[in-house]
Amino acid sequence: RWSVDNNVDKGESYPQLSQAADLLKNNEVVAFPTETVYGLGGNAENDDAVRKIFGAKGRPSDNPLIIHIAQQRQLNAFVEEIPEKAQALMESFWPGPLTLIFNMKKGVLSDFATAGLSTVAVRMPDHPVALALLEKTRLPIAAPSANRSGRPSPTTADHVWEDLNGRIAGIVNGGPTGVGVESTVLDCTGEVPVILRPGGITKEQLEAVVGEISVDPALTDEEQAPKSPGMKYRHYAPDAPLYLVEGTREDIQRLVDEKKQEGLSVGVLTTAENEGFYQANYVFACGQREFLETVASSLYKALRHFNNTDADIIFSEMFPNEGVGHAIMNRLMKAAGHRVIS
Numbered sequence: 001r002w003s004v005d006n007n008v009d010k011g012e013s014y015p016q017l018s019q020a021a022d023l024l025k026n027n028e029v030v031a032f033p034t035e036t037v038y039g040l041g042g043n044a045e046n047d048d049a050v051r052k053i054f055g056a057k058g059r060p061s062d063n064p065l066i067i068h069i070a071q072q073r074q075l076n077a078f079v080e081e082i083p084e085k086a087q088a089l090m091e092s093f094w095p096g097p098l099t100l101i102f103n104m105k106k107g108v109l110s111d112f113a114t115a116g117l118s119t120v121a122v123r124m125p126d127h128p129v130a131l132a133l134l135e136k137t138r139l140p141i142a143a144p145s146a147n148r149s150g151r152p153s154p155t156t157a158d159h160v161w162e163d164l165n166g167r168i169a170g171i172v173n174g175g176p177t178g179v180g181v182e183s184t185v186l187d188c189t190g191e192v193p194v195i196l197r198p199g200g201i202t203k204e205q206l207e208a209v210v211g212e213i214s215v216d217p218a219l220t221d222e223e224q225a226p227k228s229p230g231m232k233y234r235h236y237a238p239d240a241p242l243y244l245v246e247g248t249r250e251d252i253q254r255l256v257d258e259k260k261q262e263g264l265s266v267g268v269l270t271t272a273e274n275e276g277f278y279q280a281n282y283v284f285a286c287g288q289r290e291f292l293e294t295v296a297s298s299l300y301k302a303l304r305h306f307n308n309t310d311a312d313i314i315f316s317e318m319f320p321n322e323g324v325g326h327a328i329m330n331r332l333m334k335a336a337g338h339r340v341i342s
């Protein structure tokens, strides 16, 4: 079992990549960086490899995986047909943080990878290490986020190590990822594409290319069953209970003071603008509110951060539900188990 090496070079010449590619070809599972979060890769055509992914993560078997490819033509092997809108979106956003759902040709990919569905989720990651690794294997690689099921997704190799050390064959360290939240999952099997999971590519960006885009109603209404199986699980949660606060920073400070008086250790999740304002046991800033991309990029690190403290309760600021803020609020709401104080 080999693992994290901090000296990563992104090029073809990097020997870790050949080693990782060989492990994947031998149906072992290996974590690697993408532009969104680290993925835990395995040969999507092989049942054993895919079972190892589910085993290492402790992931429920009814939650299908995203298939990662390096070349569009790889789609022909396992995708039934490529709708016109999907083609246009691939031209615009691949490689990039957009996962497309297609009707699937049966019998090529492991049924475990697709959880027995007749559709398949595919993306081409925009990361030189991921692309070089995929090129080397020449395989469709199934890769969920490389965290233990339910935990925040990993944005550094250390996060992967924390969660999966001893459970997987290796980690390719490519440094911190950029986008920080997972890809947008878009169902392209109907007339109007539907966002099943908000992510790195925004609704506005998609609409600029193909016009009308709808959003799975389950994303805004807790009562509805989500179309993306993974969206029904509690996810991204730190160990201590997290509450989102709809209000001013003074409101948040009042809540902090109350809890401190009860003898609790209190954490606050904020941004650089307000970091100096709060008087709490732990204050962690993720990015700058003014640039929501920076918040997305360090959100999971922030959620993980509180697990290394003795915080009993965490209060978080909220963010505008638009652009990449849509993905940020979706993840925060799940991490908070939908607990909002207004």
Ligand code: TXA
Residues within 6 Å of the ligand: 034, 036, 037, 038, 039, 040, 063, 064, 065, 066, 097, 099, 101, 117, 119, 120, 121, 125, 143, 144, 145, 146, 181, 182, 183, 184, 185, 196, 197, 227, 228, 229, 230, 231
């Ligand atoms: O950015 C990403 O997408 C990262 C990196 C590693 O590529 N991957 C990732 O995978 O987030 P995972 O497994 O954590 O999330 C995959 C999501 C789940 O919500 C799953 O239910 C959904 O995609 N999904 C996969 N196949 C699907 C399908 N055929 N229909 C609907 N949803 C699907």
Ligand code: MG
Residues within 6 Å of the ligand: 144, 145, 153
């Ligand atoms: Mg995940």
